[in-house]
Amino acid sequence: RKEVEQDPGPFNVPEGATVAFNCTYSNSASQSFFWYRQDCRKEPKLLMSVYSSGNEDGRFTAQLNRASQYISLLIRDSKLSDSATYLCVVNLNDMRFGAGTRLTVKP
Amino acid sequence: DTGVSQDPRHKITKRGQNVTFRCDPISEHNRLYWYRQTLGQGPEFLTYFQNEAQLEKSRLLSDRFSAERPKGSFSTLEIQRTEQGDSAMYLCASRDDRESYEQYFGPGTRLTVT
Numbered sequence A: 001r002k003e004v005e006q007d008p009g010p011f012n013v014p015e016g017a018t019v020a021f022n023c024t025y026s027n028s029a030s031q032s033f034f035w036y037r038q039d040c041r042k043e044p045k046l047l048m049s050v051y052s053s054g055n056e057d058g059r060f061t062a063q064l065n066r067a068s069q070y071i072s073l074l075i076r077d078s079k080l081s082d083s084a085t086y087l088c089v090v091n092l093n094d095m096r097f098g099a100g101t102r103l104t105v106k107p
Numbered sequence B: 001d002t003g004v005s006q007d008p009r010h011k012i013t014k015r016g017q018n019v020t021f022r023c024d025p026i027s028e029h030n031r032l033y034w035y036r037q038t039l040g041q042g043p044e045f046l047t048y049f050q051n052e053a054q055l056e057k058s059r060l061l062s063d064r065f066s067a068e069r070p071k072g073s074f075s076t077l078e079i080q081r082t083e084q085g086d087s088a089m090y091l092c093a094s095r096d097d098r099e100s101y102e103q104y105f106g107p108g109t110r111l112t113v114t
Helices: none
Strands: A004-006 A011-014 A019-025 A032-038 A045-050 A055-057 A060-065 A070-075 A084-091 A095-097 A101-106 B005-007 B010-013 B019-024 B031-037 B044-050 B053-057 B065-068 B075-079 B088-095 B109-113
Touching: A004 A084, A011 A019, A019 A084, A019 A101, A032 A060, A032 A070, A045 A055, A045 A060, A045 A070, A070 A084, A095 B044, B005 B088, B010 B019, B019 B088, B019 B109, B031 B075, B044 B065, B075 B088
Parallel strands: A011 A101, B010 B109
Antiparallel strands: A004 A019, A019 A070, A032 A045, A032 A084, A055 A060, A060 A070, A084 A095, A084 A101, B005 B019, B019 B075, B031 B044, B031 B088, B044 B053, B065 B075, B088 B109
């Protein structure tokens, strides 16, 4: 079993749609959790950290369920500029990345 | 630009040759990480340093790979006797572990082994 597993995607959605990505992790001792965004041929950049209480940053909402070892990212009112690959990241002593879910937002 | 920099950005080499990549982290970031990323996959952890000490190495890091951070600032990653399977993007990231878990990535070095 992979340490971090994500929806395979790709997701193709129209502008304004709401889209949700899921991620599961295998190591229950994992300490911190993140979503990174990676544009084509660019380096990953932090989108948001994920807290147990859930957190929101504008149109983006992240949730963590430690009991189920599950992380989610919800994007509301999607924009063309949201098109990218979204990487689920789990940290124990070092960062473990999921394979990423590719999102394409179409006009 | 005070971000993470990597050099070279692209490297094409023939199988069997040795290559060396350099990473300059954000100054005062005490942790430095190396990752490898292939098409359609997320970055795979290779190794990391805290200051000049190499604290962890992935099983992915075969004997042909070696990394150094001699003065706790820049780091080098060397691949000896390259193989076609080494073709990938090699990413470097740094962070200040006194501040946050966020890692800042460099633009990567794309290696092609022919």
